[in-house]
Amino acid sequence: MFLFLFAPIFFIAYFLTVRKYRNLVALIGSVLFYSWGGPAFLSTLLISLLIDWHIVNSMNKEKDKSIRMFYFLSALIMNIGLLLYFKYSNFFVENINSILIDLHIEPIKWAVVLLPIGISFIVFHKISYIIEVFRDEKKPTDKMVDYFLYILFFPMSIAGPIIKYQDISDQIKYREYRFEDIMYGSYRFSIGLFKKVWIADNVAIIADELFKVPPDSLSIGYAWIGVICYAVQIYFDFSGYADMAIGLSRIMGFKVMENFNMPYLSQNISEFWRRWHISLSSWMRNYIYIPLGGNRRSKIRSFFNLWVVFFISGIWHGANWTFVVWGVLHGILIISDKLFWLNFSKKIPKLLNILITFVFVLITWVFFRADSIGHALGYLKSMFNIFSKQSVFLTPTLYTDRSIVLIIIFSLVITFLPALNFYTYLENKSSRLLFSKYFMMPFSIFILLISIIKCVTNSFSPFIYFRF
Incomplete structure (x- = not known):
């Protein structure tokens, strides 16, 4: 429509x-x-x-x-x-x-x-x-x-x-109103639609299937696959919508802020929140954190202010205790950053920092996705129960549609590839071509067409953040 x-x-x-x-x-x-x-x-x-x-x-x-x-x-x-x-x-x-x-x-x-x-x-x-x-x-x-x-x-x-x-x-x-803005806006819209229908909707099939399984019937491997798929789903779904919104706004002449900046490349949770849902972080800082006193008060008061911000951020996402726990956990992790982790992490290699941060983000995503606190705790137990004798749960989707596996691998590659040093070199070399009118418009049309094909062959799948 x-x-x-x-x-x-x-x-x-x-x-x-x-x-x-x-x-x-x-x-x-x-x-x-x-x-x-x-x-x-x-x-x-x-x-x-x-x-x-x-x-x-x-x-x-x-x-x-x-x-x-x-x-x-x-x-x-x-x-x-x-x-x-x-x-x-x-x-x-x-x-x-x-x-x-x-x-x-x-x-x-x-x-x-x-x-x-x-x-x-x-x-x-x-x-x-x-x-x-x-x-x-x-x-x-x-x-x-x-x-x-x-x-x-x-x-x-x-x-x-x-x-x-x-x-x-x-x-x-x-x-x-400039033609360049219309062209760039069309490009961003096409990229966003591609993220939604080709990546987010496909990995959602695996995430939904695995989160429906009773946690005590889930093997450690598939528990991790499920939450990784959900992390990919929510990122590409939400950032895809943001791309589409930014693109449509640019076509109409509006230049609005970016909402994501490769958040899974963050080396700590503080950095994650500078890269994830940037507009919400900015809103919370301007209208809640700073009026509460920000970091201008004592250290304990500053930590309390941070905790309040993330508590509100959690409950803002949904009327469920799982969202409250998700927000509180991020508040605790942010405070831990300021207490000791930011200094300690400087001694750790960049890629290891990214991996550690991603694991913590995955743990919090379990609460964001789970139906209840009990479901989340059971799922986490499956993720870390290395001594479990539970037989491997085989998800039929991984066997009936191998293309989804390829999409999962593709999404993880494009998510974490920028962490490697040679990516910056490739980006600098290719940026002039990628943003030239001779490439951008044909590429946008191609991406839009294959996304439309996917839309008309798929069942309806609303954006995750529509329910917030």
């Missing part, structure tokens, strides 16, 4: 429209795009945007600090309330009910609240706008259309990158 209907019609309309009305066209397209995936939440979202825009404009005009603070807190509480209600109310009620049942008290009757698509990303964009105007870092938009576009902009509203208002506000008012 997107490739053959929405995109062609939207971009024809967008470029046939005079420049001063292109934001309106982009907004209409974004509303239609969101309506297709989340129609039930659209009216609530539009009303909240209308209220936001009026509150923030009133706050900006207000001179009295106490009234200004009232406006700020009202907008902030409203948006955090939206996130808490739609994303976490079921989680809270389920946990309260489990306690009530244990106490032999009748549980709370509760109608299950459906999770609106992209709610986490939308609310974080809204909060960015509110805070930056309150801090006088940016003026609010003069036109309601511009504010609605910032929040609903369809390449990024559902799964990011999370773009801070200050980074895109000037581009909403004015941006250049």
Whole structure:
């Protein structure tokens, strides 16, 4: 629907429209795009945007600090309330009910609240706008259309990158349109689609199959294969979406930040978070870590601030204790970096550092992927139980479709190849060719065509981060 209907019609309309009305066209397209995936939440979202825009404009005009603070807190509480209600109310009620049942008290009757698509990303964009105007870092938009576009902009509203208002506000008012940007945007979109349909969706078959197996029936080898496949899946799925979002934005004249920078080449967890989901890390640093005091306080307080950031990062990803544990583990690993690991790791070879960091990341991914804490702990036991007498679990997919094995090997090669010294030499030699118009456009068309072929022959497979 997107490739053959929405995109062609939207971009024809967008470029046939005079420049001063292109934001309106982009907004209409974004509303239609969101309506297709989340129609039930659209009216609530539009009303909240209308209220936001009026509150923030009133706050900006207000001179009295106490009234200004009232406006700020009202907008902030409203948006955090939206996130808490739609994303976490079921989680809270389920946990309260489990306690009530244990106490032999009748549980709370509760109608299950459906999770609106992209709610986490939308609310974080809204909060960015509110805070930056309150801090006088940016003026609010003069036109309601511009504010609605910032929040609903369809390449990024559902799964990011999370773009801070200050980074895109000037581009909403004015941006250049160059053929080079259209060509580069098409190239990035094609690469992203290829990552999704050829790599992520294929390795997901193995990851899903192995994570469905009861952990006590899984051999150590296949436990590691399962989590490695999931690590590959989530990276190529999420970075593929980011490539597509960045590419579509560039075609429309917007230049937005990168969201990934070869994260599995990190030599410690601190570096991993400078390379993984960069826009979320930047948002957390600007709006949570620094306001808490950052590293300007005592060492213990700085560690506490880091722990809070990663706790929030974990619960932001999903209403499940597995995500909380995932965030807390990363917080502990970050603190360990600062306590001793960053200094100690300098004595270790680069490739060994990368391997050690990757293993720690894999361990945390188990909690991210598992259905429950018990499932995660059982899976980890299978990964490290070298004395297990459990017979090897043979996954049928590895025997019925050997092409998936080749894709797994290919994905691991392109993921870790940049860690080798000769890669930099090859990249420097080939970069002029790769980004020339004589190569980029034919290559983009070829990648797009084979990805479309894969799309029409595969079953529907949504992006992983659509559920966050």
